[in-house]
Amino acid sequence: MRHNPPPREPTLDRPLELPRFLPAGTGALVVEFGAQVDESTSEAVLALDRAVTAAGIEGVIELVPTYRSLLVHFDPTVIRAAALRQTLETLVAHPEAAPREERLWTIPVCYGGACGEDLEAVAKLHKLDPQEVVAIHAASDFRVYMIGFAPGFAYLGGLDPRLHTSRRVEPRLRTPARSVSIGGAQSALNPPFELPSGWHLLGQTPVRLWDPRREGDATIGPSLLLPGDRVRLSPVEPGEYRDLCARADAGDPVAQLQILSRTAEETPA
Amino acid sequence: MSANDTPGLRLVEAGLGTSLQDLGRRFFQRFGISESGALDAPALRLANALLGNEPGTAALEITLSGPVIDIEAERVRLALVGADFPVTLNGQALRTGRSFEAQRGDRLVIGLARQGARAYLAVAGGFAAAPTLGSLSTHSRSRLGGLDGGYLKAGDRLALTPGAAGEGPQLALPALPAPEAAKLRVVLGPQDDFYTDEGIETFLSARYQVSPRADRMGYQFEGPAIAHAKGFNIVSDGIVNGSIQVPGNGQPIVLLADRQTTGGYPKIATVIEADLPILAQLRPGEGIGFTAVTADEAEEIVLEARAAQAAREAALVEVGAARRPPAIRALLSADLTAGLARV
Numbered sequence: 001m002r003h004n005p006p007p008r009e010p011t012l013d014r015p016l017e018l019p020r021f022l023p024a025g026t027g028a029l030v031v032e033f034g035a036q037v038d039e040s041t042s043e044a045v046l047a048l049d050r051a052v053t054a055a056g057i058e059g060v061i062e063l064v065p066t067y068r069s070l071l072v073h074f075d076p077t078v079i080r081a082a083a084l085r086q087t088l089e090t091l092v093a094h095p096e097a098a099p100r101e102e103r104l105w106t107i108p109v110c111y112g113g114a115c116g117e118d119l120e121a122v123a124k125l126h127k128l129d130p131q132e133v134v135a136i137h138a139a140s141d142f143r144v145y146m147i148g149f150a151p152g153f154a155y156l157g158g159l160d161p162r163l164h165t166s167r168r169v170e171p172r173l174r175t176p177a178r179s180v181s182i183g184g185a186q187s188a189l190n191p192p193f194e195l196p197s198g199w200h201l202l203g204q205t206p207v208r209l210w211d212p213r214r215e216g217d218a219t220i221g222p223s224l225l226l227p228g229d230r231v232r233l234s235p236v237e238p239g240e241y242r243d244l245c246a247r248a249d250a251g252d253p254v255a256q257l258q259i260l261s262r263t264a265e266e267t268p269a
Numbered sequence: 270m271s272a273n274d275t276p277g278l279r280l281v282e283a284g285l286g287t288s289l290q291d292l293g294r295r296f297f298q299r300f301g302i303s304e305s306g307a308l309d310a311p312a313l314r315l316a317n318a319l320l321g322n323e324p325g326t327a328a329l330e331i332t333l334s335g336p337v338i339d340i341e342a343e344r345v346r347l348a349l350v351g352a353d354f355p356v357t358l359n360g361q362a363l364r365t366g367r368s369f370e371a372q373r374g375d376r377l378v379i380g381l382a383r384q385g386a387r388a389y390l391a392v393a394g395g396f397a398a399a400p401t402l403g404s405l406s407t408h409s410r411s412r413l414g415g416l417d418g419g420y421l422k423a424g425d426r427l428a429l430t431p432g433a434a435g436e437g438p439q440l441a442l443p444a445l446p447a448p449e450a451a452k453l454r455v456v457l458g459p460q461d462d463f464y465t466d467e468g469i470e471t472f473l474s475a476r477y478q479v480s481p482r483a484d485r486m487g488y489q490f491e492g493p494a495i496a497h498a499k500g501f502n503i504v505s506d507g508i509v510n511g512s513i514q515v516p517g518n519g520q521p522i523v524l525l526a527d528r529q530t531t532g533g534y535p536k537i538a539t540v541i542e543a544d545l546p547i548l549a550q551l552r553p554g555e556g557i558g559f560t561a562v563t564a565d566e567a568e569e570i571v572l573e574a575r576a577a578q579a580a581r582e583a584a585l586v587e588v589g590a591a592r593r594p595p596a597i598r599a600l601l602s603a604d605l606t607a608g609l610a611r612v
Contacts, residue, residue: 022459023564025539026571028509030459037504064298064507066531071507073298076568077575148505148531151301151411155505191301193411210301212401222402223300 019044019069019092021085027061027076031088032069037157037185041068042145046228050098051091057084065227067145067155102260104230107189109138109180110241111203116180118200122165134235136160137202142187142231152191152210152223156231159187171198178204178245180233189225192248206236206244207255220253230260276342276429278392283423284379286332286484289396289415290389290526292325294404298530304510305406305414306526308485308549309387311578312351316391318582319348319368319440327398327405328391329421333552335379335388336421340371342429346393346437347371352385352550367441367588368393385550393437394430408527410486440585452560453548455513455538456567460503463535464515468496472537477521478556485527488548494519495537505533511540511548513559521559523548541567543574 022030031048034041049065052072059078064071074084111134112119123130140163142156149155159182167183175181175197179190183199190197191210207224214222225231236244248254280287290313293306307313307330314324329336335354348368349356356363357378363369365388371377379390398405401414412418416425461469477492501517508514512524514534523540524532525548540548541562551557562570 023456023539023567024459024507024509024536025456025511026542026564026567028507028539030506032459032506035504062296062298064530066506067504069506071298071509073295073509076571081564081568146505146531147299147301148507149301149529151413153301215402221300222297 018089019048021088023081024071026081027074029072029074029081029084029088030069031072031092034068037067037145039143039157042143042157042227045070046100047095048088048092049227050100051095052088054098055087055091057087059084064148065146066148100228102228102230103226104232104258104260105225106232106234106256106258107205107207108236108241108244108254109203109205109233110236110238111137111180113238115238115241116201116203118181119202122163122182122200122202125165126162128162133163133202136162137182137187138233138235140187140233142233144225144227144229144231145186146227147223147225150191150193150195150210152208152225153195154189154209154225154231156187156189157185159185161185165200167198168200171196175199175201176204178206178208180205189231203235204241205233206241206248207253208248211251213251219257224253224255275397276345276431278345278427278429279339279341280336280421280423280425280427281339281376282337283421283425284331284336285334286330287336287421288330288407288409288419288485289327289398289421289427290330290406291327291404292406293526294402294406294408294414297402298507301530302402302413303408303411303527303530305404305408305485307389307406308526309351309389309546311546311581312387313389313391314578314582315366315442316348316350316389318585319350319366319442320346320391320393321437322391322393322395324582326391326395328389329427331379331388331390333382333386335381337379338377338390340373340375340377341426342371343373345371345429347377347390348440349379349388349390350442351388352382354382354388355380364441368437368439370439382552386552387549392429394432397428397430406526410527438587441588442581443584443586452558453544454541454562454567454570455511455559456541456564457538457561458536459506459539460535461537463497463499463501463503464537465496465498468498468519469537471495472515472521473559473561476556476558479551479553480520481553483551483553485525487522487524487528488551490521490523492520495521497535501534503533503535505531508532508536509539511542511545512536513538513540525549542571543567 020032033044061073123133142158146155174194177192180203181199244254290307293304317326349365407415475493477490480489480491482489
């Protein structure tokens with residue numbers, strides 16, 4: 001099952017494995033560190049992402065970090081795949097030392113009712129009260145694994161196992177803007193527009209996960225969250241939710257940001 | 270000065286799927302922003318070359334059924350390159366694949382594609398619109414780019430870059446060999462290990478038909494089902510232009526410019542860049558096969574294709590400075606519908 005990752009291995013004890021290099025047609029290489037969802041795999045992806053960015057390899061166009069791989073788009077008229085692969089192998093073996101800024105976000109969520117139409121059903125499925133589902137979800141220590149699927153759409157890992165829930169048999173063609181949902185072992189935060197989804201809708205967040213008005217903002221870019229960010233959710237009542245939405249639509253992030261630390265590179269001895 | 274005094278093009282009819290596209294929105298896929306851009310990028314580049322524009326200048330991507338356009342500019346030079354569309358200016362047939370000039374009050378009618386699916390109408394100097402995240406390409410699903418993030422509608426007005434339409438030679442493309450389209454070349458992977466040997470064999474030997482579900486996001490094909498070896502779910506990873514994913518029903522989907530940035534179906538192969546224009550010109554109901562080349566072979570093919578494209582853009586032929594299109598025989602309306610029978 002894709003949504004039940006194997007038990008997490010200790011991050012620091014894991015030997016550095018050489019990733020697989022897979023072709024994605026012409027002009028793109030996949031550097032795959034694993035097939036599982038776990039923090040050490042994600043950290044390896046993000047370390048290579050930073051290293052390639054810092055190296056400024058001529059011919060590399062853009063990078064797409066995902067749960068377990070880095071997609072490297074390049075121009076084969078500038079750098080051939082074989083040469084790029086060699087350069088990437090060197091960077092994997094000697095990742096740059098620049099630390100990643102560890103960020104913790106607190107994001108308000110309005111649970112249940114009109115905001116989260118699947119809350120009751122999810123509670124029933126797990127033999128919990130809706131309030132317990134809210135408490136468990138909001139107490140989870142989430143990590144952003146990937147931004148993808150839609151502008152600013154954040155895939156969160158760290159969902160409490162008591163809430164792991166298979167996806168809906170019938171996906172919905174449209175789900176409300178700003179939805180907060182769960183699917184398998186993951187949770188997701190949606191940008192402020194409607195999207196198709198097969199996940200269960202628990203609530204909505206006033207925070208605009210995607211806002212092009214933030215282009216050029218040094219602290220918060222158009223995508224509020226970045227892979228590696230930590231997220232805590234803070235339940236709010238419908239009245240406050242509406243006020244926060246109005247403020248968010250006027251340009252206030254309405255999410256709180258704490259810079260925790262700059263994590264040193266976890267290089268095995 | 271009122272809006273109508275600034276040079277522009279007015280869409281009297283929009284056509285089936287007309288949108289502003291350039292060579293795509295790069296650098297933001299890591300934030301979930303789809304690349305977008307012209308499905309037939311070489312055709313867009315040639316249309317721009319005919320007008321002396323930068324290769325990536327945004328143009329109208331026209332799909333199967335073209336727009337009717339009123340010219341609201343003193344003078345404008347235009348060029349249409351791509352699928353075979355009938356075109357008239359004030360009722361007089363125009364040859365495509367060459368630049369032409371139009372004046373205020375002229376009406377340009379682009380009919381139904383007789384062959385192929387997409388063409389690009391470029392204007393000298395380009396359109397005056399503000400790019401979003403560095404591109405004018407329209408991504409309708411996330412409402413980015415274009416005029417208001419969507420396909421163009423009747424009544425929309427596209428402003429031209431003021432003063433840019435001026436003088437220029439009338440240029441034509443040299444005759445091009447028709448692209449061979451029997452098979453699309455693919456590089457297997459990155460998740461071909463999710464398919465059985467029989468599944469790969471089916472994929473590479475069968476003929477697949479373009480289904481009606483074929484748009485800028487991707488082409489869903491219909492044909493013999495491709496067998497998975499270990500389910501059809503992967504931990505989501507990145508998707509490129511031409512990625513072929515096969516969901517549970519075994520029917521391949523080739524993902525294109527407007528694709529999502531990440532996805533959770535295993536990708537059996539990727540159509541090589543050089544063959545994406547062939548795919549872009551396929552119409553629902555038409556069939557094609559897939560054939561595998563190695564990644565190294567694909568890279569050589571793509572480098573040759575890029576060089577051939579550059580040579581084509583440099584080999585334009587001057588066809589005189591005719592200010593008005595010569596009167597060729599008027600197209601009968603029957604010609605305009607001839608293409609439909611093939612759909």
